[in-house]
Amino acid sequence: MAHLFPADFLWGGAVAANQVEGAYLADGKGLSTSDLQQQGIFGPIVERTPGDREGIKDVAIDFYHRYPQDIALFAEMGFKCLRTSIAWTRIFPNGDEETPNEAGLAFYDRLFDEMKKYGIEPLITLSHYEMPYALVKNYGGWGNRKVIGFFERYARTVFTRYQHKVKHWLTFNEINMSLHAPFTGVGLAEGSSKQDIYQAIHHQLVASALAVKACHDINPEAKIGNMLLGAIAYPLTSRPEDVFAAHQENNHWLFFGDVQVRGYYPPYMHRYFRESGITLNITEEDRQALKSTVDFISFSYYMSCCATDDDSQKLKGNILDMVPNPHLQASEWGWQIDPLGMRYLLNFLSDRYQKPLFIVENGLGAKDRLEADGSINDDYRINYMNDHLVQIHEAMEDGVDVMGYTSWGPIDLVSASKAEMAKRYGFIYVDRDDSGQGSLERYRKKSFFWYQSVINSQGGTLK
Ligand code: BG6
Numbered sequence: 001m002a003h004l005f006p007a008d009f010l011w012g013g014a015v016a017a018n019q020v021e022g023a024y025l026a027d028g029k030g031l032s033t034s035d036l037q038q039q040g041i042f043g044p045i046v047e048r049t050p051g052d053r054e055g056i057k058d059v060a061i062d063f064y065h066r067y068p069q070d071i072a073l074f075a076e077m078g079f080k081c082l083r084t085s086i087a088w089t090r091i092f093p094n095g096d097e098e099t100p101n102e103a104g105l106a107f108y109d110r111l112f113d114e115m116k117k118y119g120i121e122p123l124i125t126l127s128h129y130e131m132p133y134a135l136v137k138n139y140g141g142w143g144n145r146k147v148i149g150f151f152e153r154y155a156r157t158v159f160t161r162y163q164h165k166v167k168h169w170l171t172f173n174e175i176n177m178s179l180h181a182p183f184t185g186v187g188l189a190e191g192s193s194k195q196d197i198y199q200a201i202h203h204q205l206v207a208s209a210l211a212v213k214a215c216h217d218i219n220p221e222a223k224i225g226n227m228l229l230g231a232i233a234y235p236l237t238s239r240p241e242d243v244f245a246a247h248q249e250n251n252h253w254l255f256f257g258d259v260q261v262r263g264y265y266p267p268y269m270h271r272y273f274r275e276s277g278i279t280l281n282i283t284e285e286d287r288q289a290l291k292s293t294v295d296f297i298s299f300s301y302y303m304s305c306c307a308t309d310d311d312s313q314k315l316k317g318n319i320l321d322m323v324p325n326p327h328l329q330a331s332e333w334g335w336q337i338d339p340l341g342m343r344y345l346l347n348f349l350s351d352r353y354q355k356p357l358f359i360v361e362n363g364l365g366a367k368d369r370l371e372a373d374g375s376i377n378d379d380y381r382i383n384y385m386n387d388h389l390v391q392i393h394e395a396m397e398d399g400v401d402v403m404g405y406t407s408w409g410p411i412d413l414v415s416a417s418k419a420e421m422a423k424r425y426g427f428i429y430v431d432r433d434d435s436g437q438g439s440l441e442r443y444r445k446k447s448f449f450w451y452q453s454v455i456n457s458q459g460g461t462l463k
Contacts (some may be wrong), residue, residue: 005392005459010121010404012081013074013427014360014429016173017127018057019413021087023064025050027103030093033187034130040419041129041184050148051431056178056421060414061430065106068114069442070411073428075118077448078455082120083360083406084111085173086129088154095150096139100157109410112165122166123360123406125227126155126211128173129184129416141187142200148207153221155211159218167222169215170360174229175260175356178204195278205259207288209219213292223295225358226260227255236308236323246307256354262278263291263354296403297353300361301388304328304341333365333423339387341440346395346402356401362388363408365415365423368445376429384445390462407451411442427451 005011018034036045038055048054061072074082088095090104112122135147159169178185178201182192186200208226215224233249235242251268258266262389266285273280306323308314315322328336342362349357364384368376396402409425412432421432427448432438453461 001423003390003459003462005393005396005409006111007458009402010081010123010358010406011143011455012079012083012120012123012404012406013405013410013412014083014123014408015063015413016125016416017085017087017090018060018128018130019205019409019416020061020063020084020411022058022060022062024058026064028093028101029087029104030089030095031133032087032089032130032135033136033183037184038132038419039186040415040417041181042417043419045183045190056339056419056434056436057414059432059436059440061411061432062321063347063411066440066442067111070428071111071118071120071443073444073448074410075120077410077452079118079120079410080136080455081123081168081404081406082115083123083125083170085125086158087130088127088151089130089132091157092132092150092154092243094134094138095147095154096135096415100154105157108162109165112162120355121168122162123168123170123358123404124158124162124166125152125170125173127156127171129177131187136183136187141183142207143188143196145203147187148203148210151207152210152214155207156214156218159215159222163222164220167181167219169222169224170227171211171224171260171294172204173227175201175204175208175227176229176231176256177253189257193386198273199280200276202280202282202286205256206289208260209263209289209292212294213289216292225296225298226257226294227360228257228297228299230301230345230349232301232304232341232348234304234325235309236306236310236325239308241309242307245309249305249307257297257349257353259276259290260294261297261355263293294355296356296358297349298358298360300348300408301342301345301359302362302408303335304338304344305336331364332367335365337364337384339391340385342388343391343395343398346392346400347398350400356403358403359392359405361406361408363425365409365425367422368412368424368429370429370431370443375445376443378445378447381425381447383443384448385451386454391460393459393462409452 010152115201182188412430
């Protein structure tokens with residue numbers, strides 16, 4: 001059976017400002033939390049002074065200067081859509097200024113204009129794993145209610161500025177990650193109490209809802225979604241305890257979606273807070289604000305996981321505690337590969353929310369070899385993506401409304417978890433290594449031509 005996708009399907013790729021742009025102080029940009037995490041989101045947080053030049057992300061892949069060439073390559077593959085983020089610190093360097101930084105705004109004007117030249121729709125994340133570091137230092141990050149107002153000002157500024165250029169927005173990248181990486185997600189120290197983390201998350205959920213309202217006020221034509229790390233958990237066994245453990249594990253991250261899609265806290269969280277001794281300060285104004293709900297749901301999906309109530313089965317993972325699934329193979333980084341999980345997750349989210357879904361991250365992080373003739377034969381990546389796209393198509397046949405697919409890292413970039421260049425996701429190879437050596441030249445991989453044919457044939461070449 002051919003796997004034909006609809007003509008308006010948004011094919012593309014996804015990157016994030018802090019993983020591609022570099023130019024970390026250019027044109028008045030302030031230091032972001034990401035600038036302090038030069039060994040990745042689980043590495044140490046190192047204080048720094050502007051100009052000390054010590055990290056891999058300071059240059060990243062120099063997208064800030066090379067974007068015209070990169071957008072042309074995306075266009076060559078036939079992209080209909082490119083997901084990237086705005087670095088909040090380019091617009092409000094310290095986060096609390098009254099007026100935005102014009103040079104920062106102008107950069108994204110140039111970037112969006114470049115995309116428009118090729119008919120590539122921007123899908124823009126307001127906050128992808130970073131915030132102005134000054135808001136952490138001077139206000140205590142999202143733990144402070146005032147940050148809601150600073151974020152709303154930033155959101156309103158960019159919605160207004162780009163209202164004729166951007167029609168699709170996302171609020172916070174993988175908003176559920178704050179439970180595991182509080183500095184990255186909400187600007188709180190690692191080891192912060194659950195009470196503090198959930199209060200900060202509450203502020204962020206209110207800010208997300210206020211951004212939804214602002215987006216609709218400013219441009220009623222625009223659509224705005226949330227963004228979840230789609231960490232779908234299966235029961236490790238058919239023991240009822242494991243089935244229920246999976247249900248609870250899923251509720252842990254679906255809670256974010258429940259608030260953002262339904263507009264209120266789900267009852268199971270009231271019980272969780274009560275039994276965990278967590279008391280949130282939720283005002284009547286907050287409750288009203290939360291009623292502005294998202295137009296669509298976006299998510300990342302790399303792997304599924306297993307849940308059990310048996311602690312002896314749990315391994316300490318990179319990001320989450322992992323319970324390996326004995327039926328699946330893993331990538332070189334230990335991420336278990338599960339294409340059918342994509343179909344399951346799409347059906348699961350569709351049943352729960354009855355909203356359009358957008359897959360905004362999926363891909364294989366792997367080591368690539370640049371051959372002497374400049375080729376890169378990444379069949380493993382082609383296989384991974386083929387199998388996931390086939391399952392997306394199956395889900396659409398099941399009746400799931402899928403807006404589009406932006407693969408993660410269509411061009412090699414700095415990885416989030418460990419700030420590695422060696423973990424490559426791209427269709428385009430970038431000559432740079434973990435020590436920052438390399439020409440930054442771009443090379444088309446075998447997967448480049450494969451993705452190009454998939455898009456050109458609307459999925460017809462999928463196997
Ligand atoms: C998601 C993030 O968690 O996964 C991206 O939104 C990240 O920023 C991606 O890069 C892949 O993770 P990693 O650690 O392999 O870069």
